[in-house]
Amino acid sequence: MSSYDYDLFVIGGGSGGVRAARVAASLGKRVAIAEEYRYGGTCVIRGCVPKKLFVYASQFHEHFEDAEGFGWTVGESSFDWKKLVAAKDAEIARLEGLYKKGLSGANADILETRAELVDAHTVRLMKTGQTVTAKTIIIATGGRPNPHAALPGHEFCISSNEAFHLEELPKSIVIAGGGYIAVEFANIFHGLGVETTLIYRGAEILSRFDEDLRRGLHEAMVAKGIRILCHDTLQKVSKGEDGLTLETMNNGTLQAGVVLLALGRDPNTEGLGLEAAGVAVDERGAIIVDDYSRTNIENIYALGDVTNRVQLTPVAIHEAMCFIETEYKNNPTRPDYDLIPTAVFSLPEIGTVGLSEEEAGKRYDELEVYRAQFRPLKATLSGRAERMIMKLIVDAASRKVVGAHILGHDAGEMAQLLGVTLKAGCTKDDFDQTMALHPTAAEELVTMYAPSYRVRDGQRV
Ligand code: NDP
Numbered sequence: 001m002s003s004y005d006y007d008l009f010v011i012g013g014g015s016g017g018v019r020a021a022r023v024a025a026s027l028g029k030r031v032a033i034a035e036e037y038r039y040g041g042t043c044v045i046r047g048c049v050p051k052k053l054f055v056y057a058s059q060f061h062e063h064f065e066d067a068e069g070f071g072w073t074v075g076e077s078s079f080d081w082k083k084l085v086a087a088k089d090a091e092i093a094r095l096e097g098l099y100k101k102g103l104s105g106a107n108a109d110i111l112e113t114r115a116e117l118v119d120a121h122t123v124r125l126m127k128t129g130q131t132v133t134a135k136t137i138i139i140a141t142g143g144r145p146n147p148h149a150a151l152p153g154h155e156f157c158i159s160s161n162e163a164f165h166l167e168e169l170p171k172s173i174v175i176a177g178g179g180y181i182a183v184e185f186a187n188i189f190h191g192l193g194v195e196t197t198l199i200y201r202g203a204e205i206l207s208r209f210d211e212d213l214r215r216g217l218h219e220a221m222v223a224k225g226i227r228i229l230c231h232d233t234l235q236k237v238s239k240g241e242d243g244l245t246l247e248t249m250n251n252g253t254l255q256a257g258v259v260l261l262a263l264g265r266d267p268n269t270e271g272l273g274l275e276a277a278g279v280a281v282d283e284r285g286a287i288i289v290d291d292y293s294r295t296n297i298e299n300i301y302a303l304g305d306v307t308n309r310v311q312l313t314p315v316a317i318h319e320a321m322c323f324i325e326t327e328y329k330n331n332p333t334r335p336d337y338d339l340i341p342t343a344v345f346s347l348p349e350i351g352t353v354g355l356s357e358e359e360a361g362k363r364y365d366e367l368e369v370y371r372a373q374f375r376p377l378k379a380t381l382s383g384r385a386e387r388m389i390m391k392l393i394v395d396a397a398s399r400k401v402v403g404a405h406i407l408g409h410d411a412g413e414m415a416q417l418l419g420v421t422l423k424a425g426c427t428k429d430d431f432d433q434t435m436a437l438h439p440t441a442a443e444e445l446v447t448m449y450a451p452s453y454r455v456r457d458g459q460r461v
Contacts, residue, residue: 002135003133004121004133004134004135005030005032005132005133005134006030006031006032006109006132006133006134006135007024007029007030007031007134007135007136008020008021008024008029008030008031008032008134008135008136008137008138009031009032009033009034009115009123009132009134009136009137009138010031010032010033010034010137010138010140011033011034011115011117011123011137011138011139011140011141011272012033012034012035012041012138012139012140012141012142012268012304012306013033013034013035013038013039013040013041013099013110014035014040014041014042014043014044014140014141014142014304014305014316015040015041015043015044015304015313015316015317015320016041016138016140016303016304016316016317016319016320017033017035017041017138017140017141017303017304017320018033018039018040018041018099018102018103019316019317019320019321020138020140020303020320020323020324021033021103021106021108021138022102022103022106022108023106023320023321023324024108024324024327024328025103025106025107025108026106026107027324027328029328031106031107031108031109032108032109032110032111032132032134033103033108033109033110033111034111034112034113034114034115034123034125035110035111035112035113036112036113036114036115036126038096039096039099039100039103039110040092040095040096040099041142042142042143042305043313044092044095044096044099045092045096046160046161046164047160047313048313049091049092049095050088050091050092050164051160051184051185051188051345052345053084053087053088053091054084054088054164054188055184055187055188055345055347057079057084057188057191057192058187058188058189058190058191058192058347059191059347060077060079061077061079061191061192061193062191062347062384064077065382065384066378066382066384067382068382069381069382069383070381070382079192079193081166081168081169081192082168085164085165085166088164111125112127113125113126113127113128114126114127116271116272116273117137117139117272117273117274117276117277117279117300118131118273118276118277119276119277120137120277120278120297120298120299120300121133121134121135121137121299123137124273135299136299136300136301136327137277137299137300137301138300138301138302138303138323139269139272139274139279139287139295139300139301139302139303139306140302140303140304140306140316140320141267141268141269141272141306142267142268142304142305142306143265143266143267143268143305143306143308143311144159144161144265144266144268145159145160145161145261145262145263145265145266146261146263146264146265146266147159147261148176148261148263151234151235151236151237151261152235152236152237152238153236153237153238153239153244154237154261156237156238156239156244156259157176157237157259157260157261158258158259158260158261159260159261159262160181160185160260160262163185163260166258169189169192169193169194170194170243170256170257170258171194171195171257172194172195172196172197172243172255172256172257172258173189173194173195173196173197173256173257173258173259173260174197174198174199174234174244174246174254174256174258174259174260175189175196175197175198175199175259175260175262176199176200176233176234176259176260176261176262176263177198177200177261177262177263177264178198178200178201178202178204178205178206178207178230179206179207179262179263179264180206180344181262182198182200182205182260182262183198183205183206183217183221183344183346184344184345184346185260185262186198186221186226186346187221187226187345187346187347190221190224190225190226191347196225196226196227197226197227197228197229197254197256198221198226198227198228198229199229199232199233199234199248199251200228200229200230200231200232201230201231201232201233202230202231203230203231204218204230205217205218205228205230206344206350208356209344209350209352209356209405210352210356210357210358210391210403210405211356211357211358212357212371212389212391212405212407213350213352213389213391213405213406213407216348216373216387216389216407217344217346217348217350217407220347220348220386220387220407221346223385224347229248229250229251231250232248232249232250232251233248233249234246234247234248234259235247235248235249237259242255243255243256243257244256244257244258244259246259265305265311266284266285267281267284267285267286267287267305267306267307267308268305268306269281269285269286269287269306270285274287277297277300278296278297279295279296279297279300279302280295280296282308284308286306286307286308287302287306287307288307289301289302289307289309291334291335292322292323292326292332292333292334293307293319293322293323293326293335301323301327303316303319303320303323304316304319304320307319309335309337310337310340312340312342314340315335315337315340318335318336319335321333322334322335338423339353339354339419339422339423340353340419341353341415341416341418341419342415343411343412343415345412348386348388348407348408348409348411349407349408349409349410349411349412350405350406350407350411350412351405351406351410351411351412351413351414351415351416351418352403352404352405352406352411352415353403353404353415353418353419353422354393354401354402354403354404354422355393355402355403356393356403356405357369357391357393357403357455359403360393360395360402360403360455361455361457361458361459362458363402364395364396364397364402365396365397365456365457366395366396366397366454366455366456366457367393367394367395367396367402367454367455367456368393368394368396368428368451368454369391369392369393369394369451369452369453369454369455370391370392370394370428370448370450370451370452371389371390371391371392371448371452371453372388372389372390372391372444372448372452373387373388373389373390374387374388374444375387375388376388376408376409376441377439377441378409386408387408388406388407388408388409388441388444389405389406389407389408390405390406390407390408390441390444390445390448391403391404391405391406392404392428392431392445392448393405394427394428394451396454398427399427399428399429400425400426400427400428401421401422401426401427401428401431402422403422404418404421404422404445406418408441409441410441414442414445418445431445431446432446432449434446
């Protein structure tokens with residue numbers, strides 16, 4: 001029996017922290033976990049899950065319109081924002097309960113308090129001031145929206161946190177940023193009837209995605225009525241009687257009911273007592289870890305967004321499971337960051353895994369690019385002017401599929417399965433030998449027989 005109060009103390013009750021605590025406790029370790037806000041963390045409480053519920057809500061308008069082409073007459077429809085928020089809150093509360101139930105079922109001590117490090121083995125529970133000790137400590141405190149403090153008037157803006165609890169829907173919104181959150185919320189608010197403008201500093205939204213999909217989504221969003229201002233930034237936000245006035249660098253003055261800043265997320269490390277414990281952070285405040293998520297202090301690990309590696313829930317959970325293998329199963333395991341499937345829940349949706357054409361062009365001498373752009377079957381009767389894009393990036397030398405990119409309905413669902421095929425190292429021949437499933441959109445992935453073009457030394461030929 002060790003002299004510490006606990007074998008493991010986890011600070012932060014989000015995806016990574018809860019997983020590590022629950023599994024360690026189920027292995028018979030004495031575990032405590034502390035959370036200052038709500039169990040479930042960003043993903044469950046004010047991220048992925050409520051966002052996806054909002055995405056569903058925002059798409060009904062298009063479904064009602066599409067129904068007509070299939071013979072339906074849809075009566076007058078209206079949308080109640082407060083009802084959506086209340087329904088979402090009830091579901092989130094249910095999920096939070098399940099997270100806690102999982103922890104208590106495994107016999108972990110659930111602490112509802114902020115916790116700060118006192119030294120490498122001691123944690124202070126801020127609610128009571130009590131200190132407890134642990135042999136091993138995990139920091140899994142996640143991240144928070146970048147407040148963009150340099151922007152005059154940033155205090156009048158909201159982040160994604162507040163977007164989940166707006167008292168009422170504004171008539172108009174300006175969203176700053178061109179990443180996941182900006183693009184997803186632009187689609188959500190537009191779908192709910194809000195006049196939506198996106199303002200992004202770069203040449204094209206979603207800088208880390210395949211160029212084709214970025215352009216395709218941009219065009220589709222503009223066609224729906226979302227205004228996108230690229231090569232521009234907010235210079236100042238001021239509040240008047242009629243709402244907010246925004247000065248931009250290149251597009252003059254804009255008016256908006258709400259301004260949402262979606263300019264990335266910062267690691268949550270302030271005031272955690274990291275200096276007291278001697279834990280090193282980088283210039284952005286992210287905890288520095290080795291390949292096994294261990295900090296510079298032998299018994300302290302850090303998982304998830306607080307380490308600013310890949311800010312995705314499944315990655316934090318995977319890091320937690322690798323920690324369990326490493327620390328408790330005598331099986332040192334490094335998180336594997338290769339081929340992480342990802343989706344942007346816009347309308348149309350992006351689903352992607354592996355390298356973009358641009359990245360692959362830098363890595364391989366020659367690529368075969370298979371590309372299909374087509375009108376999905378449903379759009380023939382709905383009359384909606386939408387196009388799906390599907391793209392496979394193939395290393396010409398090995399025939400391995402190194403990237404798969406989809407824009408269109410259910411792209412995220414397809415990307416998950418494509419993730420399995422790429423992870424298994426499937427070649428284009430494996431795709432060719434797979435029977436098509438007809439009639440689906442996904443059958444295009446196995447029926448693109450000839451390359452649309454080749455890329456040699458990074459140049460299309
Ligand atoms: P992202 O990193 O995706 O995007 C941040 C955006 O803000 C980029 O367009 C960036 O521009 C821009 N930006 C950053 N700083 C400034 C600045 N000072 N002035 C102007 N523009 C700026 O972050 P998000 O906030 O959208 O999302 C945070 C993370 O959450 C993501 O990285 C993602 O991992 C995760 N997430 C995942 C989702 C999913 O899986 N579907 C959904 C939502 C979030 P530039 O591109 O030029 O750098």
